[in-house]
Amino acid sequence: MNTPAQDVALHVLCEQLQKIHQQAEIAGLFIGDRELLDCTHCGLQEDVLIDGRLVTHQADAADATDSGLRFAVADDGNFVCPQCGAVIAGDFFA
Numbered sequence: 001m002n003t004p005a006q007d008v009a010l011h012v013l014c015e016q017l018q019k020i021h022q023q024a025e026i027a028g029l030f031i032g033d034r035e036l037l038d039c040t041h042c043g044l045q046e047d048v049l050i051d052g053r054l055v056t057h058q059a060d061a062a063d064a065t066d067s068g069l070r071f072a073v074a075d076d077g078n079f080v081c082p083q084c085g086a087v088i089a090g091d092f093f094a
């Protein structure tokens with residue numbers, strides 16, 4: 001059982017963590033809250049660089065250079081491929 005002071009501290013910590021997640025996403029970092037996306041229609045797939053940045057490239061590309069495209073999250077939690085428009089189910093971790 002938590003004391004009221006512990007509850008307040010936990011709440012503040014959760015807010016700080018949420019803010020850090022938002023800042024990481026703005027910076028283009030992948031925070032690992034879901035599976036990486038892979039469009040089976042056109043072959044565009046996500047990848048994470050060693051420095052944590054999220055990139056996309058063609059699955060069959062030899063050099064895997066970042067295309068600059070990013071999958072867009074829809075209101076229903078699915079994603080839209082920026083290259084072909086296919087809807088891909090988002091697989092978020094609980």
Ligand SMILES: [Zn+2]
Nearest residue numbers: 039042081084
């Ligand atoms: Zn696609």
